[in-house]
Structures are given as structure tokens and as C-alpha cells.
Amino acid sequence: MSDPTQTTLGALNGTDVHLRHVCKAREVTDQVGPRRFLHAGPPIAFTDIPGPMRGAIIAGLLLEREAASAAEAEAIVDRGEVSIGPCHDANAVGAMAGIITPNTPVVVAETTGGIQTFSPLNEGVDGAMRYGSYDEVTLARLRWLGDVLAPALDEALHRVDPLDLLALVAEGLRRGDDCHNRLVATGAALLVTLTPGLLRTSLDREDIAKVVAFMAGNGHFALPFAISAAKAVTLAAGGIPGSPIVTAMASNGREFGIRVSGLGDRWFTVPAPIGDPVLLEGATLDDVTPTMGDSMISETAGFGAFAMTAAPAIMSFVGGDMARAHEITRRMRAVCAGTSGRLLIPGEDFRGTPLGIDVHRVRATGIEPVINNGLAHREPGRGRAGAGITPIPVEPFAAASRALEEAGPERIGPDGPERIGAAGERGPRA
Amino acid sequence: MSDPTQTTLGALNGTDVHLRHVCKAREVTDQVGPRRFLHAGPPIAFTDIPGPMRGAIIAGLLLEREAASAAEAEAIVDRGEVSIGPCHDANAVGAMAGIITPNTPVVVAETTGGIQTFSPLNEGVDGAMRYGSYDEVTLARLRWLGDVLAPALDEALHRVDPLDLLALVAEGLRRGDDCHNRLVATGAALLVTLTPGLLRTSLDREDIAKVVAFMAGNGHFALPFAISAAKAVTLAAGGIPGSPIVTAMASNGREFGIRVSGLGDRWFTVPAPIGDPVLLEGATLDDVTPTMGDSMISETAGFGAFAMTAAPAIMSFVGGDMARAHEITRRMRAVCAGTSGRLLIPGEDFRGTPLGIDVHRVRATGIEPVINNGLAHREPGRGRAGAGITPIPVEPFAAASRALEEAGPERIGPDGPERIGAAGERGPRA
Numbered sequence: 001m002s003d004p005t006q007t008t009l010g011a012l013n014g015t016d017v018h019l020r021h022v023c024k025a026r027e028v029t030d031q032v033g034p035r036r037f038l039h040a041g042p043p044i045a046f047t048d049i050p051g052p053m054r055g056a057i058i059a060g061l062l063l064e065r066e067a068a069s070a071a072e073a074e075a076i077v078d079r080g081e082v083s084i085g086p087c088h089d090a091n092a093v094g095a096m097a098g099i100i101t102p103n104t105p106v107v108v109a110e111t112t113g114g115i116q117t118f119s120p121l122n123e124g125v126d127g128a129m130r131y132g133s134y135d136e137v138t139l140a141r142l143r144w145l146g147d148v149l150a151p152a153l154d155e156a157l158h159r160v161d162p163l164d165l166l167a168l169v170a171e172g173l174r175r176g177d178d179c180h181n182r183l184v185a186t187g188a189a190l191l192v193t194l195t196p197g198l199l200r201t202s203l204d205r206e207d208i209a210k211v212v213a214f215m216a217g218n219g220h221f222a223l224p225f226a227i228s229a230a231k232a233v234t235l236a237a238g239g240i241p242g243s244p245i246v247t248a249m250a251s252n253g254r255e256f257g258i259r260v261s262g263l264g265d266r267w268f269t270v271p272a273p274i275g276d277p278v279l280l281e282g283a284t285l286d287d288v289t290p291t292m293g294d295s296m297i298s299e300t301a302g303f304g305a306f307a308m309t310a311a312p313a314i315m316s317f318v319g320g321d322m323a324r325a326h327e328i329t330r331r332m333r334a335v336c337a338g339t340s341g342r343l344l345i346p347g348e349d350f351r352g353t354p355l356g357i358d359v360h361r362v363r364a365t366g367i368e369p370v371i372n373n374g375l376a377h378r379e380p381g382r383g384r385a386g387a388g389i390t391p392i393p394v395e396p397f398a399a400a401s402r403a404l405e406e407a408g409p410e411r412i413g414p415d416g417p418e419r420i421g422a423a424g425e426r427g428p429r430a
Numbered sequence: 431m432s433d434p435t436q437t438t439l440g441a442l443n444g445t446d447v448h449l450r451h452v453c454k455a456r457e458v459t460d461q462v463g464p465r466r467f468l469h470a471g472p473p474i475a476f477t478d479i480p481g482p483m484r485g486a487i488i489a490g491l492l493l494e495r496e497a498a499s500a501a502e503a504e505a506i507v508d509r510g511e512v513s514i515g516p517c518h519d520a521n522a523v524g525a526m527a528g529i530i531t532p533n534t535p536v537v538v539a540e541t542t543g544g545i546q547t548f549s550p551l552n553e554g555v556d557g558a559m560r561y562g563s564y565d566e567v568t569l570a571r572l573r574w575l576g577d578v579l580a581p582a583l584d585e586a587l588h589r590v591d592p593l594d595l596l597a598l599v600a601e602g603l604r605r606g607d608d609c610h611n612r613l614v615a616t617g618a619a620l621l622v623t624l625t626p627g628l629l630r631t632s633l634d635r636e637d638i639a640k641v642v643a644f645m646a647g648n649g650h651f652a653l654p655f656a657i658s659a660a661k662a663v664t665l666a667a668g669g670i671p672g673s674p675i676v677t678a679m680a681s682n683g684r685e686f687g688i689r690v691s692g693l694g695d696r697w698f699t700v701p702a703p704i705g706d707p708v709l710l711e712g713a714t715l716d717d718v719t720p721t722m723g724d725s726m727i728s729e730t731a732g733f734g735a736f737a738m739t740a741a742p743a744i745m746s747f748v749g750g751d752m753a754r755a756h757e758i759t760r761r762m763r764a765v766c767a768g769t770s771g772r773l774l775i776p777g778e779d780f781r782g783t784p785l786g787i788d789v790h791r792v793r794a795t796g797i798e799p800v801i802n803n804g805l806a807h808r809e810p811g812r813g814r815a816g817a818g819i820t821p822i823p824v825e826p827f828a829a830a831s832r833a834l835e836e837a838g839p840e841r842i843g844p845d846g847p848e849r850i851g852a853a854g855e856r857g858p859r860a
Contacts, residue, residue: 174743175605175615176776185605188618192646195625199639209629216622312776313604321779346606346742347777349751 004243008261009338009356011237012245012301017229019163020110022153024146026102028118031090033102034064035076038087040098040294041252042267046080050253050289055132055380056099057082062139063129064101070134088248089265091117093231093294095223096130096376097253104129105146109165109228117231119224119294121145124217125383130293132380148203149211156197163193165229169303170342172222173353178311179226180295180304181318181372181387187222191215223295230301231294237261237356244404245337246357249300249371249392253292256392260359260400262407268396275390277375278319283385289376291390296371299332302340302355305372305389306332310345310353318372318389328370328389329354335361335369359404362397369397434673438691439768439786441667442675442731447659449593450540452583454576456532458548461520463532464494465506468517470528470724471682472697476510480683480719485562485810486529487512492569493559494531500564518678519695521547523661523724525653526560526806527683534559535576539595539658547661549654549724551575554647555813560723562810578633579641586627593623595659599733600773602652603783608741609656610725610734611748611802611817617652621645653725660731661724667691667786674834675767676787679730679801679822683722686822690789690830692837698826705820707805708749713815719806721820726801729762732770732785735802735819736762740775740783748802748819758800758819759784765791765799789834792827799827 025032032038037060039053049057058073061082067073076082087094094100098120106118123129123145127138157163172179172186179186191212198208215221231248238247243261250257257267272290279285298304308315308325315325329345336354344350357369368391377385455462462468467490469483479487488503491512497503506512517524524530528550536548553559553575557568587593602609602616609616621642628638645651661678668677673691680687687697702720709715728734738745738755745755759775766784774780787799798821807815 175607177605185615185618188615188622191622191625192618192642195621196639196643196646199635199642205629205635209626212622212629213626216626312779315776316780322777346745347752349742350746 004240004262005245005337005358008237008240008243008245012233012356013338013341015233015236016112017109017165017232019107019157019165019225020116021108022121022150022157023106023108024102024150025100025104025106025118028106028108028116029090029092031085032100034066035082037082037084038090038092038094038098038100039084039252040087040094040096040292041250042255042257042269043086044252044254046082046084048254050292051378051380052132052289052292052376053097053099053253055134056097056129058380059129059134059138059142060099060101060104062134063103063142073134087294088250088259091115091231091235093117093119093227093297094130095120095122095227095295096293096374097132098294099129103146105142105150107224107228109232111232111236113236115232115235117228117235119228119231121150122218122220122223124220127381128383131376131383134381148207149214152198152201152203152207152211153194155201156194159197159200160193165225166233166342168222169226169229170344173303173307173310173343174346176311176313178304178307178314178372179222180298181374182311182314183222183226184219186226187215187219190222190225226303227295227297230297233301234297239264242404244359244401246300246359249296250294251291253289256291256396258396258400260404262404263400268400270393270395273390273392274375275373275388277373277386277388277390278317279386280384283377287377288385289378291373292376299369299371300357302343302353305370307343307345307353309347312347314372318387320389331367332369334365335367337361359397359400362394363401366394368392368394434670434692435675435767435788438667438670438673438675442663442786443768443771445663445666446542447539447595447662449537449587449595449655450546451538452551452580452587453536453538454532454580455530455534455536455548458536458538458546459520459522461515462530464496465512467512467514468520468522468524468528468530469514469682470517470524470526470722471680472685472687472699473516474682474684476512476514478684480722481808481810482562482719482722482806483527483529483683485564486527486559488810489559489564489568489572490529490531490534492564493533493572503564517724518680518689521545521661521665523547523549523657523727524560525550525552525657525725526723526804527562528724529559533576535572535580537654537658539662541662541666543666545662545665547658547665549658549661551580552648552650552653557811558813561806561813564811578637579644582628582631582633582637582641583624585631586624589627589630590623595655596663596772598652599656599659603733603737603740603773604776606741606743608734608737608744608802610728611804612741612744613652613656614649616656617645617649620652620655656733657725657727660727663731664727669694672834674789674831676730676789679726680724681721683719686721686826688826688830690834692834693830698830700823700825703820703822704805705803705818707803707816707818707820708747709816710814713807717807718815719808721803722806729799729801730787732773732783735800737773737775737783739777742777744802748817750819761797762799764795765797767791789827789830792824793831796824798822798824
């Protein structure tokens with residue numbers, strides 16, 4: 001008889017994920033349409049969306065040519081003529097606002113078992129849809145990413161050996177990245193791997209030079225590769241009856257929610273925290289949108305802040321020193337049920353990262369799980385206002401722990417635990 | 431009145447070095463000729479050269495088309511018809527055997543003050559001249575490196591921003607490399623920087639793909655870039671009367687030698703150590719050529735083993751754990767006069783690496799400086815037999831310390847310390 005926690009850890013540890021495509025979202029999901037977009041975090045009422053999400057929706061309408069001008073797009077938004085749903089319900093993850101429209105260029109990952117996940121290509125920090133920018137420069141870049149860079153990478157990746165995305169993250173940890181907020185070395189490794197393939201595409205060489213320069217100049221380019229892989233392993237680890245392991249953490253900028261393997265697609269939420277961020281010069285706490293985005297699937301899958309000791313160079317950026325890094329990783333070991341067998345921390349003599357947040361342990365210890373967080377300015381398109389290591393309140397973990405207790409012991413069938421299907425309970429609030 | 435130690439540290443810390451050329455050695459030095467080659471380490475009698483150096487000279491004769499076959503080349507060697515001199519006397523550094531012939535492809539670095547240094551392109555580990563290979567594959571690769579890759583990189587580097595080589599090493603340390611034995615992340619950073627330039631060269635795109643794949647597949651590709659820069663800063667720090675700071679450490683496989691800033695070009699030597707290496711499977715200590723090469727200019731310039739805490743992932747390769755890494759870096763702080771202002775260790779909260787080995791401190795403390803070492807098989811062309819962190823006996827440092835004392839207080843002119851010119855004492859032995 002298998003233990004649900006160990007079964008879940010086995011999936012988190014043992015699911016192989018490869019890069020499958022770089023394409024437009026409409027090519028991998030039917031859950032988007034001209035005015036039907038995905039967003040970060042748990043479900044949110046359209047009237048409640050924060051500033052950057054509104055801006056990103058305006059950008060999406062312009063990208064989809066549903067509006068010819070920002071004013072026209074704003075009117076569509078004001079009339080509430082856009083329907084939105086969580087990325088997570090489409091097996092997707094989006095950083096920051098996480099708005100995904102049909103023509104959003106995305107990275108597609110796939111498990112050996114055939115689970116596909118996707119995440120928008122990272123646009124850099126010089127105006128980006130994920131922060132709510134919708135100016136001409138942002139739109140032109142999005143179109144170029146979708147029309148030039150994405151097909152080039154898609155062709156390239158099929159001309160090199162299959163790209164194991166967990167191996168990429170593991171290599172990133174060896175190179176001083178946490179693979180959530182610092183990915184510069186991971187991005188270089190990715191670029192080095194794909195460049196020979198890029199050169200063997202039909203792309204014009206000046207376009208290849210632009211693609212390479214864009215990837216090289218964007219320190220977060222590897223993020224969607226890492227988080228689509230994280231989403232894939234956490235999906236593989238989901239739906240195991242009785243399992244107290246967290247399979248998603250995400251925030252829509254208003255509410256932060258978690259999902260738990262043994263509780264299906266149900267969200268347990270808490271008002272989105274701000275924490276104590278390192279603010280960019282000139283910014284105040286009033287300027288900050290509370291935690292927003294799906295990228296904390298990193299921590300859910302055992303990297304990001306959980307691998308803080310692997311990434312000393314990021315500590316000064318998020319505020320802290322090596323002692324704090326060790327303290328963070330140590331504390332996360334106390335709330336995790338296991339240790340990664342493949343995400344290893346060289347600076348801890350190749351000990352695995354803490355893996356698999358156990359809601360019972362969070363409830364029992366009162367230790368708040370932390371995430372490596374980038375915080376958006378509350379006004380659309382103003383970009384990042386700060387960064388920090390943000391503790392997540394214990395409440396949603398404790399609520400999930402109680403819900404598991406109330407559900408009683410897991411049902412174990414002759415073939416092992418039954419899976420809770422997609423029809424599991426769901427809703428914006430626990 | 432300036433202190434010679436501080437002046438020397440100022441040069442080690444403050445000398446900027448940029449990548450200048452990738453070309454053939456004959457284009458940057460007149461100290462090589464058809465049967466006149468450079469070698470690693472202090473001067474050595476031709477009859478004393480170790481196996482890998484002999485093999486590398488045979489490779490050199492074939493590369494220079496002085497011999498049509500290996501047998502013919504061996505006969506030339508046996509007749510002693512090749513003259514050799516140290517790389518260091520030509521402002522060069524060569525890993526392992528360090529044989530540099532006119533057509534050896536080299537990386538050329540240059541200080542802002544115009545000092546040029548150079549080092550052979552790294553051929554990888556699959557048969558290499560530096561280990562004494564002289565088979566067809568090695569020769570073909572050397573010709574390709576010189577005829578295709580070198581001119582391509584040379585053209586590329588002039589099409590991107592000037593490449594600051596100390597900044598490259600500093601970035602490498604942030605990415606978990608020590609930049610002597612581990613350079614995989616540094617190499618990726620280098621490749622990412624040069625690729626847009628490569629795409630804008632006249633090179634055929636399939637050749638670019640091969641160049642990129644070669645660089646990407648060779649974890650030590652960045653080594654000559656790092657060590658030519660290290661040679662440049664140590665040259666800038668040389669010739670300061672009274673200065674006890676080491677400006678070179680190098681070994682010819684028989685004798686390990688050091689040079690000291692205040693003692694000009696004089697070598698202080700000791701039989702080359704083997705240390706306690708981690709041997710490759712099947713190898714024994716009898717198979718190992720004692721320490722050989724110029725690449726310990728890394729440690730002389732404040733990286734390599736001295737930055738061990740920056741590179742936890744290399745510790746298992748050279749034998750040890752994080753505690754040992756901390757112990758090594760801590761001990762090296764005790765023998766160094768200063769701390770690097772630009773080579774920072776993220777895992778030590780961005781403390782600078784120990785910089786500037788002070789021969790008086792080595793003598794006083796008895797602490798043996800260490801190097802990150804790769805050890806060659808004693809037979810030509812057998813490649814690497816082991817690797818380890820090798821302690822260098824105190825003797826040559828103590829001898830240099832005594833020599834400085836005997837020389838008396840430094841002469842200080844009205845414009846600061848006089849420089850000891852290239853005419854300084856020199857010889858194979860202290």
C-alpha cells in the first residue's frame with residue numbers, strides 16, 4: 001500500500017519534462033479566444049483585477065487586434081467584454097499578470113507521460129505585457145517574439161537533442177541561479193544549447209543574431225522554460241487522494257491561493273501578501289501591487305527561494321546575506337516532506353533542495369513558506385517596483401490541512417490511490 | 431611614499447584587460463619559429479622534458495609541417511633540433527605542456543596600458559596537444575581551430591562591445607566557476623557575448639554552427655581567456671622593487687617555479703609536486719606527470735583555488751566538500767597581502783578573493799599555497815590522469831623571501847619605486 005505523500009514526492013522527483021514547442025498559445029490550448037484570456041493566480045472577478053492585469057488585458061486586446069487603439073481596448077475592458085480564467089486551469093503558468101491570449105508566444109513543456117504545460121515567453125523588463133504595458137514598443141516586441149523568435153526557437157529545438165528542462169534547472173542551480181529570480185546562467189546554458197539548432201533553421205542570419213542578442217540580453221529569458229517544467233511536475237504530482245503536498249501556489253494580485261494534491265483543483269486562499277520588499281529607488285509600499293503571478297510554481301517544485309543557498313548572488317537583490325539564505329533553505333526543509341533527488345545544491349555538498357510543501361507541516365510548525373518575489377508597480381506598465389523574499393501566511397495551508405482531515409483517510413483502490421479528476425471541487429475561495 | 435606591496439596590489443586590482451585578438455601565435459610574438467617553441471613553466475633542458483611535452487613538441491612539428499610524419503618529428507626531437515623557452519618570457523601562458531608554435535591558435539589579451547599576453551586556444555579533452563597528443567584527429571582539430579575558429583572569433587570580437595576579461599572572470603565566479611578548473615558557465619557567458627558578433631562575420635553559417643557547438647561542448651574553452659588576463663594583470667604588477675608579491679607560478683613537469691614582483695624575472699623553483707590527486711579510473715600515481723602548466727597564473731591573480739568557495743560544484747571533482755573549500759580560501763587569505771576588489775565571492779557575501787601571494791607570509795606561516803590542478807598522464811597523448819588541489823611546497827616562497835631581505839630595502843625614487851626592467855636576473859634555479 002503506497003503512502004500518498006511518498007507517491008506525490010515520487011512524481012515530483014521522477015517526472016521527466018522536455019521542451020516541446022515554442023509557439024502561440026492558441027496552438028496548444030482551446031481555452032483562449034479573441035476576448036477570452038488566461039490570467040495568473042486563482043479565479044478573480046473581472047471587476048477586481050489589479051492595475052497591471054488590466055494593462056495586460058489591454059495589451060492582449062491590441063495584440064489580438066480586437067481593438068485598434070488603447071482607448072478602444074479600455075472601453076472593451078470597461079464594458080466587461082472580456083472573459084478570464086486562471087492559467088492553472090489550462091495547465092499554464094504566467095509570470096506577474098500572466099495574461100495569455102491566443103497569439104501570446106509561449107514555451108510548451110511536456111512530460112514523458114504526455115502532460116503539456118505552457119508559459120509566455122519572457123519579454124524582458126523594458127516594457128512588458130506581464131507588468132501591464134501596452135505601448136507600441138511592447139506590442140511590437142510581442143509580435144516579433146511571436147512571429148520571428150518563437151518559430152525560430154521551435155525549429156531550432158527540433159534540430160538539437162531533446163532538451164530536458166529539469167536538467168536545465170539543475171544545471172542552473174550549479175551555476176548560481178535559483179531559477180526563479182536569477183536565471184542569467186540558466187539562460188546562457190539554454191542559449192548555448194539552442195544556438196547550433198538556430199543556425200540550422202531557415203531563418204535569415206541577421207534575424208538569428210537578433211534572436212540571440214535578445215535572449216542574451218534578457219536575464220529572465222529562461223523563466224518560462226523553468227516554470228512550465230515546474231507546472232508539469234506538479235501536475236503529475238496532483239490528484240493523489242490524501243496527499244498533503246502543495247501542487248500550486250499562485251496569486252492574482254488580490255488573493256494568493258494554493259492547491260493541494262489530495263484536494264484536486266480546489267483553491268485555498270489568503271489576501272495576497274506584500275511582505276517586506278526591497279523597493280526600487282523612488283518607489284513606496286503604496287506603489288506596489290501585492291504578490292501577483294504564477295511563477296512561485298518554482299518553489300512548489302523545489303527551486304526558487306527553496307534553493308536559496310544555491311544562488312548567493314541573488315541574495316543582495318532580494319535583500320539578505322548568505323546566513324539568511326541558509327536560514328531560508330533550512331526552514332523550508334522543515335515544511336517539506338522530502339528532498340529533491342535531482343535539484344542539488346553544490347554549496348550544501350550537493351544535498352537536494354527541500355521538495356514538496358506539506359500543508360500539515362506548515363500548520364504544525366507555523367513556518368511560513370517563502371517565495372522569491374518580484375513585485376509590480378500598481379499602475380499598468382510601470383514595471384517592477386520591488387523584489388523580496390515574501391513569506392506566505394500559514395492560513396491557506398492550515399485550511400487545506402483541516403480539509404484533508406475532514407475528508408478522512410484516502411481511498412486506496414486495488415491499483416493504488418484513486419486519482420481525483422478535473423471535476424474536483426474548485427472555486428475562488430476555500 | 432608608496433608601499434611596494436600596496437603598489438603591486440593596486441596593479442593586480444586595477445589593471446583592466448580586454449580581449450584583443452584570436453589569431454596565430456606568430457602574429458603576436460617573434461619568439462617562436464619553425465623549430466623554436468614556447469613551453470610551460472620555468473626553463474628546462476631539452477633532454478629533461480616530460481612525456482606530454484615531448485608529444486606536444488611532436489604535434490608542433492607536424493602542425494608547422496617541419497615533419498611529414500610522427501616518426502620524422504620524433505627524429506627531429508631526438509636529434510635535439512628544437513629550441514624551447516618559457517611561455518612566460520614571451521608574455522604567454524600555456525596550460526599543461528604549454529607548447530606554442532608559430533601556428534598555434536592563441537587568445538590575445540591586452541591591458542589598457544598596452545601589455546599584450548597570449549595563451550593557446552583550448553582544444554578540449556578528446557585528444558589535445560597540451561597533453562602531448564599528435565594523432566591525426568588532434569592535428570586536424572588544431573588546424574581547424576587556427577584556420578576557421580580563430581579568424582571567426584577574431585572577426586566576431588570586433589563586432590561586439592570590447593570584452594573585459596576580468597569582468598568575465600568575475601561573472602564566472604558569480605556563476606559557480608573558479609575559472610581555473612571549472613569554466614563551464616564562464617564559457618557559456620563568453621559564447622553568448624560573442625555569438626551575435628559571429629553571426630555578423632563573413633563566415634558560412636554551417637561553420638558558425640560548428641564553432642558554436644565546439645565552444646559549447648568544451649567546458650574549458652574559456653580557460654585561455656581567463657589565464658591570458660591573469661598573465662596581463664600579473665605582468666602589470668611585476669618589477670616593483672621590494673615587492674614580495676608573487677607574479678607567476680608555473681611548472682614544466684619537472685620543476686615548479688615562482689617569480690616575485692620585487693625580484694624581476696628570476697625563478698625560484700622546487701621539484702614539481704604531485705599532491706594527492708583524485709585519479710581517473712584505472713590510473714595510478716605512477717602514471718601521473720607531476721604538476722605541469724602555466725594555468726596556475728589563475729591563483730597568482732586571485733582566482734582558481736583561491737576562489738574555491740565560489741565554485742562548490744568543482745569540489746567533488748578535485749576532491750572535497752564545502753567545508754574544505756572554506757578552509758582553502760581562508761588559508762589563502764593568510765598568505766595573501768590583499769583582497770580582490772573585483773573578483774567577489776557571492777557565497778562569502780561578496781567578499782573579495784584572496785589576492786597577491788606574499789612570499790614573506792608564506793615563509794612566516796608555513797602555509798602552502800594551493801592550486802586547482804589537472805594532472806597529465808606521463809605518456810604523450812594519454813590526456814588527463816587526475817585532478818586535485820595541489821599544495822605547493824613553501825621552499826621557493828621562503829627562498830624568494832630571503833632573497834628580498836638580502837637585496838635590502840627597495841630603492842624609492844622621487845616618482846615612486848623604480849621598476850626592475852626585463853633585464854632582471856633570470857635563470858632556471860634560485
